[in-house]
Amino acid sequence: PRRRSWAVRASSSSATVANPEGIKIMTVPTKPVEGQKTGTSGLRKKVKVFMKENYLANWIQALFNSLPPEDFKNGLLALGGDGRYFNLEASQIIIKIAAGNGVGKILVGREGIMSTPAVSAVIRKRKANGGFIMSASHNPGGPDYDWGIKFNYSSGQPAPEYITDKIYGNTLSISEIKMADIPDVDLSRLGVTQYGSFSVEVIDPVSDYLELMESVFDFELIKSLVSRSDFRFAFDAMHAVTGAYAKPIFVDKLGADPGSIANGVPLEDFGHGHPDPNLTYAKDLVDVMYGENAPDFGAASDGDGDRNMILGRRFFITPSDSVAIIAANAQAAIPYFQSGPKGLARSMPTSGALDRVADKLNLPFFEVPTGWKFFGNLMDAGKLSVCGEESFGTGSDHIREKDGIWAVLAWLSIISYRNKDKKIGEKLISVEDVAKEHWATYGRNFFSRYDYEECESEGANQMIGYLRELVSKSKAGEKYGNYVLQFADDFTYTDPVDGSIASKQGIRFVFTDGSRIIFRLSGTGSAGATVRIYVEQFEPDVSRHDMDAQMALKPLIELALSVSKLKEFTGREKPTVIT
Ligand code: G6P
Ligand code: ZN
Incomplete structure (x- = not known):
């Protein structure tokens, strides 16, 4: 059973005051805990650390202490996660503290599930003030492994460093947590529950995201490839969050064979796996794609759905090439880019393949430090459309996170576009062909x-x-x-x-x-x-x-x-x- 009972320790000294709008707010005394500084993307620790008394609650309260009140009072926040162990308990803690601090409404994915890119999409579409993502990304999950929390801001991007620094500062001086005295929310049923002036809406984690993907890509074009009898597709969700997205998108919308989705059910421990889509950890998929009778196209995504790996038949696309190839073909194959990308960017360690595309297409180009958050300002300023990192992150300004399924759809668009006039039985242009053509053109x-x-x-x-x-x-x-x-x-x-x-x-x-x-x-x-x-x-x-x-x-x-x-x-x- 996924449900376990959990509560922040409300010691006997905690005060309860009636809130004028009807919910009771408890003030729970607490003490600072060390080491709550956030890294490249959020706070990540062993789950056992997060499960210690008030560890998560302190950080969440420190976050509310750090945001300007107008950024959350009576405001709307999203909440999602990758389905890992402790997310359900953590959801209840976050919801109660949000209510205790005067947030108006929380949109939470069913069962606490929502991928990182989908949270970014929901924040943008629903004009939320921000959102929480419960994930340690590609790190293993389960009682002995990792847990993590990220906070994204109102345009859907990871919170900037000045905010995370402030949160850290506040974790060092925190003395009380404000929690609403409300029952645990049933996260298994869609719909709105009202608690005084505060409400929680459990939403389908896929629908807003799918709607966005349908506006970015030509689904009919992709379907014309994916549903062909002479094209075989393989997607490995690694028992992580994209399991919730793969069937509705690839099978139900695009006509892929249901058997093309592997490990498609999100599990709390990712089936004992390490949900990182690379040649080492996505070994199952690699074996399939390098084996006898390999499919034409293979892809995988990580714990929270923001990373991707693209494979052709016995052919690996290195992420640095992936972003360059997407950028070079975006205008032709993807409706969202029909007037051409505004600019291109990569993180510093990512290879210079993208630089050559920017040069040839005469596009503005940026080199930023490692960390997706550095792309956000450029996107908000209208200077950047397509970007990527060597660390298996690829994306665009449709949201403010890297996006695993987006990258798969981008590649499928390119392959579909190149094969759109091919009759059944004619040899298709493959992932490998596209990569080699690219090298021949750009080096x-x-x-x-x-x-x-x-x-x-x-x-x-x-x-x-x-x-x-x-x-x-x-x-x-x-x-x-x-x-x-x-x-x-x-x-x-x-x-x-x-x-x-x-x-x-x-x-x-x-x-x-x-x-x-x-x-x-x-x-x-x-x-x-x-x-x-x-x-x-x-x-x-x-x-x-x-x-x-x-x-x-x-x-x-x-x-x-x-x-x-x-x-x-x-x-x-x-x-x-x-x-
Ligand atoms: C996360 C971040 C990426 C970053 C990657 C590797 O996925 O979102 O932006 O490139 O981690 O970061 P690291 O600091 O471990 O090299
Ligand atoms: Zn991730």
């Missing part, structure tokens, strides 16, 4: 990322310190093996819209031939430190495009390991994940 940016997960923080920090020192002493023209340094720095970003500055965003060594090696510590881990090394090399020569990326990048990877002294600092011989 290929070989790219790979090495992750060293859960390293000791001390050694990892020392390594970064060592690299910073190296950067400060570096000079253009220096030799690094066969490479000649163009520059080395620790990436700093100045937001062109509001002038805000984000510094220390990753150490890069850029060489004169355009090759790069980049070092960062992840901002999304929940234990220890994760070191990421990104390597990239541009190859204009078509005859070399078929090379395996790991082979092509071997010299640069070796250079990255020796420059950083990674082995000495972390004791690690091998990466935990290679993408």
Whole structure:
């Protein structure tokens, strides 16, 4: 049973006052807890930490203490999550504290389920003041694993750093939690429940999002491909949130075979999986797509539905190429972009494939730090339409989050468009064909990322310190093996819209031939430190495009390991994940 009883500990000293509008508000005394600082995307910890007395409640109250009252008093907030363990209990806590702080109405997905992109879409469509997403994204779920919470603002984007910093500040001085004394809401039934002047509406997590997708894409065009007898589609929802979206969208709307959806039921522990769509963790799908009689198109999404992986038959599309290929084909294949994208952007470690598309299409181009939130201002200012990150995030300004299903629909649109005149039996243009054509036109940016997960923080920090020192002493023209340094720095970003500055965003060594090696510590881990090394090399020569990326990048990877002294600092011989 998914339902367990839960309450914030209302100690005997908690005061209850009658609220003029009819609901009782309790004031629950509390004490600050350490370590509630948010990372790249929200607060993430082991679920056992979140289940400690008032841990979640403190953070939620600190959030209300940090927002200007006009941003929530009598306002509308959305609430969703990826279906992981503890979400149902957390939903009740969040609803009661929201009511206690004077929020007017909460829109919550049925069973607490709503993907990150769908929450962003709901906030925008329903003009909500913001919303909560209960997810630790791609991190495993269940009693021994992770939980997380994110807050998004009124245009549907992750809360800016000045708000999350303020929340953190308030977690350090919090002394009381305001909670409405209302019963647990039945999250299994659609509809509105009124409690005095406060109400909760349980909504279908799919319908607003599906409506948006139908306005962005040509569903008839996609259906003409997906429902063909000579095209086989495979989608792996990894027992995570897109399980709730896959059947209504791919099967019911687009005519895919019901058997094309794998792991399509969201589970609290993601079926013991690690819901991260990459070559390591989406192994089931990879085996299918590289096996005998492989389908034509494969895709997967992560815990909360914002990441994606795209595969052709025995062919992997690296996310850096994915965004470039979508951008290059968007105007022709996707109605939303019929007047052409306004601008393109990628995160700093993402390969330069997109830069080449921007150049050729003569579009404004931006390079931002890792973290989707950096795209939001550019979108709000009308400067950016299509963007992506190497970390399997792709999206556009239809919402303010990356969007896994959107990326799958974008790729299906491209393949549909290219095959729209093909008769049954004629050879179809494949995912691989589209990628290779793209490389032939723009050149290929070989790219790979090495992750060293859960390293000791001390050694990892020392390594970064060592690299910073190296950067400060570096000079253009220096030799690094066969490479000649163009520059080395620790990436700093100045937001062109509001002038805000984000510094220390990753150490890069850029060489004169355009090759790069980049070092960062992840901002999304929940234990220890994760070191990421990104390597990239541009190859204009078509005859070399078929090379395996790991082979092509071997010299640069070796250079990255020796420059950083990674082995000495972390004791690690091998990466935990290679993408
Ligand atoms: C999340 C964020 C992305 C980010 C990714 C990796 O998915 O939404 O914007 O690229 O994490 O971040 P990290 O700090 O772990 O490299
Ligand atoms: Zn995610």
